[in-house]
Structure formats: structure tokens, C-alpha cells
Amino acid sequence: MTAGRLPIAGHTASLCIAVLISVLSLSLLEPLMVWVILLTLCTLFVRISLYLGWYQNAPNQRTINLLAVLSSLALAWFSLNLGLLFSMINLLVVACSLKLITLSKRRDFLQLFACGLFLIGVGFIFQQGILSALFYFATLLFLLFALISFYSPQLYWKKRTKVISYQLLQASPIAIILFLLLPHLGPLWKMPTSQSTKTGLSERVTPGDIANLSQSDELVFHATFEGRVPVRSERYWRAMTLEEFDGKTWQISPHRERFRQRNQRVNNRFLPALLTSSYDYQIIAEASGRPWLYAIDIAVPATSTDKNQIWSSRDYQLIANQPLMSKRAYNVRSFPLSPLPSPNLDLERQLNLMVPKKGNERTISWVADLRSTYPDNQQFIEAVLAYFGQQPFIYTLSPPPMRENFADTFLFDERAGFCSHYASAMAYVLRLAGIPARMVTGYQGGERLKDKVISVYQYDAHAWVEAIVSDEGWTRFDPTAVVAPSRINAGLRNTLDATGELAQYTLFSDFGKTGVVREISLMFANLNYFWSRWVLGFDNRQQQNLFTLLLGNITPLNMTLLILGCLVAISCLLALYFIPRWSSKTIDPCTRYYLKAVSLVSSATGIERHNQPPLAFLAQAEKHLTAPANLHFRVVTHCFVAQQYQAAATKDKTRKREHLKMRKEVNTLQRKLKNQW
Known part of the structure; x- marks a missing residue:
């Protein structure tokens, strides 16, 4: 063996770092391509073979260079579809895999150790839950174990574990002090995003799409209220406003999108008149891959930091400065009693009166007859809602397909559907009557996790209608509340339970209602909320509240004393850790x-x-x-x-x-x- 080279067969540290890099790479399963995963597994097999002595020499440099060229060409080919972020992650994993094959020197090992730390950081881009944090903490321990195995191979594994645990225990108080004290600044750059998105509400909604979401128990967000919590029937969480309709599918209007982008460029913010009654709360949203945020109308950002990072659109959407690729905490103030004025009625009428020119002849005829009877807008809307209440409409997650002439089939033939069916049909009917209308998608209700905490899941997905009845602005109408009022007042699960449809969905099976399972689920939900609220959601606002609690008044003098006190505390801890070792000799x-x-x-x-x-x-x-x-x-x-x-x-x-x-x-x-x- 030449000088400066590491042993191959039986070298524990090399095997540890290979296993760790492979596990970290495979934990990033979502952004990795299949051939990159296969390359990682092949690399791990090569290192295991070298460790066991099946092969005496690693592949030569010419082979590695050929693999590097082929991998670079493949990444360049697929990068256009992957997006910048996912391309960079695949490039990093490929580089780590190739470096593992050529691992033979101390420098190679230290480079892979640094890459392992970076991969742990990359993992937190996509997953920040408590389970993910525990997993990446375990990988950090294993990474440190590989490092101490590299420098002290003579130590028994229990001794190595004891040394790592002792050092992490020493570092914990200093990490907590720095976490609480250091300013929580926003990102200095925007994270490049990929073209793929996570599950959740889409910018295009066809009747039936939201019904599919309602079979998922995935968490969407937590809402923590500072004061009174609104009742379930008031909790309409807006996500997106859909104004373009082609007869079947609703989507965000491209005209509205261009108008919003122009206003953002010139910083022309929308400031509607707000009444005094309000709700103050913090939202901790899960990763969705989209910039749309959730709030109860009318919502405005509550802090200066949130105002700089959230745009309030003229269609009452809250839009983040970049898509939610990870958990996001933001503070909101909602004014539920305030009207929804339209700053530009001409534009609203232009966008929200367009209807397809063909199809749905029976609906067009029915609307014309009904409009002649009720020329007043409010009376016409009440007549439409009365039709939903009087006819034998059924609220169901599994309506029959309605591929052609959706409105005719739904209103006069099938009369069975989910919230998006009712909202889509009603908005279309109002447009035919000359009343500007649009469909809003979001979530309705939510489960109480604590007294002032609401948990909203994908099965709370909902759609409703907004219409301009008069020049005062938009008014919300929910035809689902007429057909199935229990959906609004009691929630989806109770509604499906009452209709007998609950049993056919495994999500709402009786197994989840048993005492032990329910207690475990509730305990995990509280733990996840605590992690999201006090660790991931610890922002400038909570930091200022902590400083106010400790100092009373936040003045430059008090902040200086606090910083000096923390520096002294850290210095004392470091002295306590290291001075005794300097002053005494260790005797076995x-x-x-x-x-x-x-x-x-x-x-x-x-x-x-x-x-x-x-x-x-x-x-x-x-x-x-x-x-x-x-x-x-x-x-x-x-x-x-x-x-x-x-x-x-x-x-x-x-x-x-x-x-x-x-x-x-x-x-x-x-x-x-x-x-x-």
C-alpha cells in the first residue's frame, strides 16, 4: 500500500461513509432520477465488495472518467424537464457516488464527510417534520461515528458512541442559545424551484378533482389563533380564485395573472377598507410546491416580515414570494365582516361573465326562463339556491361521470356530486344570467387539535362561489351548504357517516377510531404541532415576544446586555468543557x-x-x-x-x-x- 492511501479491505470508516451517503441519497427519492438511484446502489455494492475483500482494487480512473462524462450528458439531457433545483441535487448525488468509488485517500474521505453534511441540509428542503428531523439527526450521529472511526480506529464502537454522545450533549446548550438569540433573517436568495409539485389543490379544477383530495388525510396546515377561534361554519380558508371556464374546467385566469405581475413590478399594493373585528393567527403550512397561501377572508399579512414576503392579490389571494417547497410559517390577520370590494368592476365583469358558446342547451333555456321570472340579482341567486334545496340532489364522493354537457347532466339528470360540482354549476348558471361569478377553492372547517389550534387536512378541501350582486363587491355563496349543511357545520366525516358512504373509504375506517390508535395518533399530531410551532415556526415575531418577556422593554441597552450575557454564558460553558482537560492529565x-x-x-x-x-x-x-x-x-x-x-x-x-x-x-x-x- 502506497503512503497516504487508506486501506480498502476491512476499513470500517470507508464502509460507514459509503452506507451513509447511500442512505442520504435514497432519502431524497422524490427529486432523484431512476438511473441516479441505480448508480448509488451500484456504488454501495462496490464499496461493500471492497470491504469484504471480494475485489482487491477499485475501478481505475479511466472507468470513473467515462462514467462521469456519461452522467454529465444524461443530466444535461434531463435537466430541462427537472428544473434547476432537482438537477443540482442529482448532480450532487452523482458526484458523491463517483467519489465513493475512488475513495482511497484521507482527502477523499473528508470531502465525502462535507458532502454528507450538505445532503442532510438538502433533505430539510423537502421534509421538515419531526420524523424527518429524527431521521436526519440519526444520520448526523452516524456521520460523526464514521469520522471518529476514521481518526480513532482502535477505539471500541461503544467508546466511539460515548464520545459522540458526550460532545453532542455539550454542544446542545450552545446551539439552543444561538437558536434563540441569533436574528431570524429571511433567505438572501430565492431557492430555484422545479416544475413538479406536491399533492394538493391544483390551479386547474375539473368537477371530481377535489373529491379525490377528500380521500386523503394528509395535513395541509395548522392555524394557531391568539384570541377567539371562529366556528366551523365561518372557517372558509381561501387558496385560489378560478375565473377562466371552458365548460368543464376552471383555472386561474391568465389575464388576472398578468395584471397581478404588473402590479407587483410597480409595487402597486391592494389595500381594501377593513372593519375593526378581526382574527389574529399563525399558519404553519406544509410543503405544497405552489405559492398559494391559506387564510380566511379578508386576510392581510400581520407582520412587517410577512408583508415583504406575501403579496395580497386583488382577487383576495395571498401569494408567497416563492413556492412552498418546505414548511412555511406566516402570520395573518383576517377581517371576516368586511365586504369584498372590487377595485375594478369593469375588469371583473370582463373576466367573470365569459361562458362557452356551445353546449348545455337545457341549462341555457332554464336560466333564461328563471331570469325572466327573477330580474333582481339577489332574488335570482336565491331561486338558484332554492332549486338545489328542493330537487333531490345528493352529496357524494363518487358521482357518475359527466363528460359531455356537464351542466345539463348534473342539474337535470344525475343530480349527484361533490362540492366542486355544485360550485362549478352555480357559477356557470350565474354567468349565463349576466351575474359575474367565479369559483374559489380552498378548505372548509378543520379539526381542533387544541383549544386555539385548528388542523386542516386534504379531506377538508372545498369549493364555493363568489358573485357580484351589486356594485359593493363580491359575496360568497355555498350551494353545498344547501344540499348538505352537515358538511359545513359538522365536517366531511360526519356527513359521509350519516349517508353511509364512510365505510367504503379506508381513510375513515373504524380502525382509526379505536382508543389506542386514536390516542397514539393524537399524541403524534401534538408532537408534530409542537415541532412546527416552536422550532420551524420560531420567527422574528416570536423572537421579539421572547425578548420582551425577558427584558421588558426592548432597548439598545437591554439588547446589548442580553447579547453580552449570552456570550459570557457560552464562554463559561466552553471553559467548563475544556479547561479541566487542559489542567489534568488523563490516566487510564x-x-x-x-x-x-x-x-x-x-x-x-x-x-x-x-x-x-x-x-x-x-x-x-x-x-x-x-x-x-x-x-x-x-x-x-x-x-x-x-x-x-x-x-x-x-x-x-x-x-x-x-x-x-x-x-x-x-x-x-x-x-x-x-x-x-
Whole structure:
């Protein structure tokens, strides 16, 4: 083996770092391409084979260079579809895999150690839940274990684990102090996003899409209220406003999108008139891959930081400055009693009166007859809602397909659907009557996790209608509340339970209602909320509240004293950790027990050891000791000689047994010497 190279077969540190890099890479399953995953698994197989001695030499540099060129070409080919973020992650994993194959020097190992830390950070881009945090904390421990195995291969694995645990325990107070004290700044750059998105509401909604979401129990967000919590029937969480309709599918209007982008460029913010009654709350939203945020109308950002990072659109959407690729906490103030004025009625009428020119002849005829009877907008809308209430409409998650002439089929033939069916049909009918209308998608209701905490899940997905009845602005109408009022007042699960449809969906099976399972689920939900609220959601606002609690008034003098106090506390901790090690020498137990025995013998006999070898001192001292004392001192001396000079490769378990034996013999020697004199 050449100088400066690491051993291959049986080198534990190399195997540990290979396993760790592979596990971290596979944890990023979502952004990785299939061939990158296969490359990672092949790399792990190569390192295991080298460790076990199946192969004596790693692949040569020419082979690695060829793999690097082919991987670069493949990444360049697929990068257009992946997006910048996912392309960079695939590039990093490929580079780590190729470096693992050529791992043979100390520099290579340290580079892979740094890449492992970076991969842990990349993992938090996509998953920030409590389980993900525990997983990445475990990988960090394993990464440190690989590092200490690299520098101290002679230590037994329990000793390595003890050293790592002790150092992490020492670092924890300093990390907590820095987490609470350091300013929580926003990102200095925008994270490049991919073209793929996570599950959830879509910018295009066809009747039936939201019904599919309602079969998912995935968490969407937590809402923590500071004061009174609105009742379930008031909790309409707006996400997106859909204004373009082609007869079947609703989507965000491209005209509205261009108008919003133009206003953002010139910073022309929308400031509607707001009434005094309001709700203050914090939303902790799960990753969705989209910029749309959730709030109760009318919602405005509550802090200066949120105002800089959230745009309030003129269609009452809250839009983040970048898509939610990870959990996002933001503070909102909602004014539910305020009207929804339209800043540009001409634009609203232009966008929200367009209807397809063909199809749905029966609906067009029915609307014309109904409009002639009710020329007043409010009376016409009440007549439409009355039609939903009087006719035998059914609220169901599994309506029959309605591929052609959706409105005719739904309103006059099938009369069965989910919330998006009712909202889509009603908005279309209002447009035919000359009333500007649009569909709003979001969530309705939510489950109480605590007194002031609401958890909203995908099965709370909902759609409703907004219409301009008069020049005052938009008014919300929910035809679902007419057909199935229990959906609004009691929630989806209770509604499906009452209709008997609950049993056919595994999401709402009786298994989840049993005592033990429910308690475990509730405990995990509370733990996840605590993590999201106090760790992921610890922002500038909560930091200022903490400083106010500690200091009273936040003044420059008080903040200076607080910072100095924290620096002193950190300095004292570092001194406590390291100064004792500087001032005292570490003596192994074997030497400590032998020196104690020598001290006891010297005190009893008056003979000093000086620099004599252990066996020479034993021969000199045994002439002055009684037989029992001499026997125990002989055992201690021979154990010391065996440990120090004859058994350098003794395992830790055997060494610990010898240490216990020496301690017992020294204690017995001390008693014998007392009895001797």
C-alpha cells in the first residue's frame, strides 16, 4: 500500500461513509432520477465488495472518467424537464457516488464527510417534520461515528458512541442559545424551484378533482389563533380564485395573472377598507410546491416580515414570494365582516361573465326562463339556491361521470356530486344570467387539535362561489351548504357517516377510531404541532415576544446586555468543557489502580519505587509484606504488566474485566495492609 492511501479491505470508516451517503441519497427519492438511484446502489455494492475483500482494487480512473462524462450528458439531457433545483441535487448525488468509488485517500474521505453534511441540509428542503428531523439527526450521529472511526480506529464502537454522545450533549446548550438569540433573517436568495409539485389543490379544477383530495388525510396546515377561534361554519380558508371556464374546467385566469405581475413590478399594493373585528393567527403550512397561501377572508399579512414576503392579490389571494417547497410559517390577520370590494368592476365583469358558446342547451333555456321570472340579482341567486334545496340532489364522493354537457347532466339528470360540482354549476348558471361569478377553492372547517389550534387536512378541501350582486363587491355563496349543511357545520366525516358512504373509504375506517390508535395518533399530531410551532415556526415575531418577556422593554441597552450575557454564558460553558482537560492529565484505569497499589505498599513498607520496573519493585517489596498482602499486590502487578506490555490488542470487554479485577484486588490489598500494621 502506497503512503497516504487508506486501506480498502476491512476499513470500517470507508464502509460507514459509503452506507451513509447511500442512505442520504435514497432519502431524497422524490427529486432523484431512476438511473441516479441505480448508480448509488451500484456504488454501495462496490464499496461493500471492497470491504469484504471480494475485489482487491477499485475501478481505475479511466472507468470513473467515462462514467462521469456519461452522467454529465444524461443530466444535461434531463435537466430541462427537472428544473434547476432537482438537477443540482442529482448532480450532487452523482458526484458523491463517483467519489465513493475512488475513495482511497484521507482527502477523499473528508470531502465525502462535507458532502454528507450538505445532503442532510438538502433533505430539510423537502421534509421538515419531526420524523424527518429524527431521521436526519440519526444520520448526523452516524456521520460523526464514521469520522471518529476514521481518526480513532482502535477505539471500541461503544467508546466511539460515548464520545459522540458526550460532545453532542455539550454542544446542545450552545446551539439552543444561538437558536434563540441569533436574528431570524429571511433567505438572501430565492431557492430555484422545479416544475413538479406536491399533492394538493391544483390551479386547474375539473368537477371530481377535489373529491379525490377528500380521500386523503394528509395535513395541509395548522392555524394557531391568539384570541377567539371562529366556528366551523365561518372557517372558509381561501387558496385560489378560478375565473377562466371552458365548460368543464376552471383555472386561474391568465389575464388576472398578468395584471397581478404588473402590479407587483410597480409595487402597486391592494389595500381594501377593513372593519375593526378581526382574527389574529399563525399558519404553519406544509410543503405544497405552489405559492398559494391559506387564510380566511379578508386576510392581510400581520407582520412587517410577512408583508415583504406575501403579496395580497386583488382577487383576495395571498401569494408567497416563492413556492412552498418546505414548511412555511406566516402570520395573518383576517377581517371576516368586511365586504369584498372590487377595485375594478369593469375588469371583473370582463373576466367573470365569459361562458362557452356551445353546449348545455337545457341549462341555457332554464336560466333564461328563471331570469325572466327573477330580474333582481339577489332574488335570482336565491331561486338558484332554492332549486338545489328542493330537487333531490345528493352529496357524494363518487358521482357518475359527466363528460359531455356537464351542466345539463348534473342539474337535470344525475343530480349527484361533490362540492366542486355544485360550485362549478352555480357559477356557470350565474354567468349565463349576466351575474359575474367565479369559483374559489380552498378548505372548509378543520379539526381542533387544541383549544386555539385548528388542523386542516386534504379531506377538508372545498369549493364555493363568489358573485357580484351589486356594485359593493363580491359575496360568497355555498350551494353545498344547501344540499348538505352537515358538511359545513359538522365536517366531511360526519356527513359521509350519516349517508353511509364512510365505510367504503379506508381513510375513515373504524380502525382509526379505536382508543389506542386514536390516542397514539393524537399524541403524534401534538408532537408534530409542537415541532412546527416552536422550532420551524420560531420567527422574528416570536423572537421579539421572547425578548420582551425577558427584558421588558426592548432597548439598545437591554439588547446589548442580553447579547453580552449570552456570550459570557457560552464562554463559561466552553471553559467548563475544556479547561479541566487542559489542567489534568488523563490516566487510564489500569495505570491508576497500579499506582494506587504502589502508593499503599510504599506507605506500609517505607520503600519507594522510583523508576524501578514493576516486577523489580514487586521482588523488593514482597520481602516486607505479609503473605496475604503480597498475594494481592502480585496480582495487581501482573495485571498491570499484562495490560501495558503483553496485550496491546486486547478487546475492550476483556480490558474492562481486568480493570474490575484490579480494583477489587487494590481494595483488598488496602484492607490487608491496615490489618498488617
